[in-house]
Amino acid sequence: MQILYNIVVVLLIIMLLPYFLVRLIKEKGFGERMKQSFGFLPKHALDKVAKKDCIWVHAASVGEIVATSPLIKEFRREFPHIPILISVVTCSGYTMANRIIKDADSIIYFPLDLPFLAANTVKKIRPRIFLPVETELWPNLLKAARRYNVAVMMVNGRISDKSVKRYQYMFSLLTDMIGTVNKFAMQSEIDASYIMRLGADPKMVAVTGNTKFDQTYTDVSDKEKMQLISEMGLDTAEGIIIAGSTHKGEEKYILDAFKQVRQIFPKIKMIIAPRKISRKEDVKMICTQSGFSVAFRTDLKEKCSYDHDIVILDTIGELGKIYSTGDVIYVGGSLIPHGGHNILEPAAHGKAIIVGKNMFNFKDTYMLFTKNNACITVENSAGLGNEIVNLFRHPQIRHDMEAASLKIINENKGASRRSALILREVLESLGENPKTLSVPSTEAVENFQTYLFELVHGRRKKNLTGHVIISILDVFSFIYEKLVNLKLWLYKRNLLQQEKIDCYVISIGNITVGGTGKTPTSQRLAREISSMGYKVAILNRGYRAKWKGDVGVVSDGKELLMTAAQAGDEAYLLAKNLPDVPVLIGPDRSLTGQYAIEHFGVEIAILDDGYQHWQLKRDLDILLVDSINVFGNGHVLPRGTLRESLAHLDRADICLLTKVDQAAPHSCEYIRETLAKNNDHALVVESIHNPxxxxxxxxxxxxxxxxxxxxxxxxxxxxxxxxxxxxxxxxxxxxxxxxxxxxxxxxxxxxxxxxxxxxxxxxxxxxxxxxxxxxxxxxxxxxxxxxxxxxxxxxxxxxxxxxIKFQKGADEFQTYLQEHLPPKNK
Missing domain, CATH: 3.40.50 (Rossmann fold)
Known part of the structure; x- marks a missing residue:
């Protein structure tokens, strides 16, 4: 059965490759997700948890992350010295985890459930225990857990009717998975009965309750609530309806109900939060066709307006807080046969909740709220409209529902604490002292990434396994290179649009992975241009920054406004070493650049590590080439260390050879020859790192x-x-x-x-x-x-x-800047 499962998974991945390629081109962050899903986990994430007997918690997407948030707080309280790792499947889950979970040591993407990937990931991390949230049972990962003696405990376990039926067809595979789990901490008696029906030993099953009752990340003060309402231009609304987590085909019912409400209460407004943000334009079109004016939440953040009937929430992870602004909440996925969504987030704010009749994925919670008159069920759009009208006509009914919701929440808290205590029991039953599980060491431990690095650089003799790995990497390198070429071609043909900001933009970057001296070069260039009388800012992506958002100001050119942890080490260093230059971080540098122009009067923007940031149009591209490492091993990722092929050297206006004093004989000549083959116009400058x-x-x-x-x-x-x-x-x-x-x-x-x-x-x-x-x-x-x-x-x-000290070509570089920078009177 395991072999059949693996064949199906491989075939499924092959079939989905075109879909993955489209998402890779269109969706920010998907490339990092795919890289990690194929086992290439970042060293900085692994280093905190690998082979340190960590607690590994796996939550698939946003919903599971919400349930995980209070769990992690309790785990950190109970086990302060044990590293905690979180893995997710989706990009939205990854964003949400980084946003609301502060006590985890590392957050990664979960590997694809392929035999060699699952085994290598478990071998690389060697956790003491693996905790899938809800029902994240993956056969190959659990098989690897058995192989490497990793304990498994299901937390906040939930099994739907559909899942019970589906799992029963897995036969021996199901027996192996259930047999791997040491403890099942389930949300309810119903979930407990389902897992026992699938074969779990009743002695290993406990009912803890739902950890979502414990979540606090959505807590909102009255002041914050009023600010949210104001930001969305809803100050003048006489009531707010929120339709959360809606699906395709559901908005039509919701809008028909809204029309019905507006006939009686014309000043009531609505917020619609589609389950998938990618549907935002479709939802807007449906709203417009229904005669309503619409605004996106992201647009209102930039410029607030008040002439809209509906706000479409197109941000990740914000719905939990936005629920606080509503008077009546409809929870989506329930008027269509999807199975509904969890009603605990609006309930935590004490809201009157309406759902459709299809709540089979959340039977226990739904029954609890219905039994206590905290939730209304409707059959269709007319019923939805009638119930909303009734709640606004009779505020006391609404207030009674609100009080009932809060009472249920308060009475059912404590699942996270109970789960933490059960986890301690599991660890102690394994003969471990949880307080002394993690033993730090300075010895270098070889892992799979080290092996790969040595293999692809020819530093390790190839056996049969090595040849197979190289062949696989060659295939992925070929795909990666073609995708990079395609994306660049789309930008060159204006099929993907580049943003333009109203200042002179200089990009500093490299074509290889690894240190070439970008940060000190950015510092040197910023000082150089500032001394010429220009107002300069540095735009950094904020690599490994704990701060998350669109625009982050690390320094305003007068004082540091972030710590190294908040800003990321590179951005913090730039800010610390350039007291007169603003340093900003953010993934979209057209936004950070525009902010720098509007707030600091910037005339020159320097993109630190910006050679591959094609979204922003630049006026000057400076490419750094490491004279020691040169062009890596000549292969693109993941077979080598090139970010793109050498043919792309042609985009550079200036090529700066760094560390030439440490280079091997003839390295600089080789670099110049390679540049000449691919670029006939770039100025070549040499530099050293001068202590x-x-x-x-x-x-x-x-x-x-x-x-x-x-x-x-x-x-x-x-x-x-x-x-x-x-x-x-x-x-x-x-x-x-x-x-x-x-x-x-x-x-x-x-x-x-x-x-x-x-x-x-x-x-x-x-x-x-x-x-x-x-x-x-x-x-x-x-x-x-x-x-x-x-x-x-x-x-x-x-x-x-x-x-950085410029040597050969230094005078030409100075002249080049003087000739190409915009006139000072511009």
């Missing part, structure tokens, strides 16, 4: 302007080099060139977040080796634990200060 001095981390943290030690003062000093950067060999070579004695080099994965225990172990190792100091980069410094920085009588920790 300026060393600053003690304590001084650096509190004083931007301190000078520290001169370069020659560190000559002969015994040091331990510690780094988590793209090219640690370059740092080590620089340190050796200035006369330091490196007694040991400790390399962490790029963008690694250091823990106190890791650095304590590093300092202990440095003491054993007789080191006089640790030396790190400023990129590492922003992630160093404050406990270490503030510790008394510790070994000195110096940050090496690096500046």
């Amino acid at each position: 300026k001095g060393f600053v003690e981390i304590g001084d650096w943290s509190t004083n931007i302007g301190c000078s520290g030690k001169k370069i020659n003062e560190m000559a002969g000093c015994k040091i331990v080099a510690v780094s988590a950067i793209g090219n640690p060999a370059s740092l080590e070579q620089t340190l050796q060139s200035i006369g330091t004695v490196i007694v040991e080099s400790i390399r962490f994965p790029d963008h690694h977040d250091y823990t106190t225990s890791e650095i304590a172990a590093v300092m202990e190792q440095a003491q054993k080796r007789g080191a006089e100091a640790l030396v790190i980069t400023d990129k590492d410094a922003v992630k160093f634990p404050k406990e270490i920085i503030n510790k008394e009588n510790r070994i000195p920790i110096y940050i090496i200060s690096i500046a």
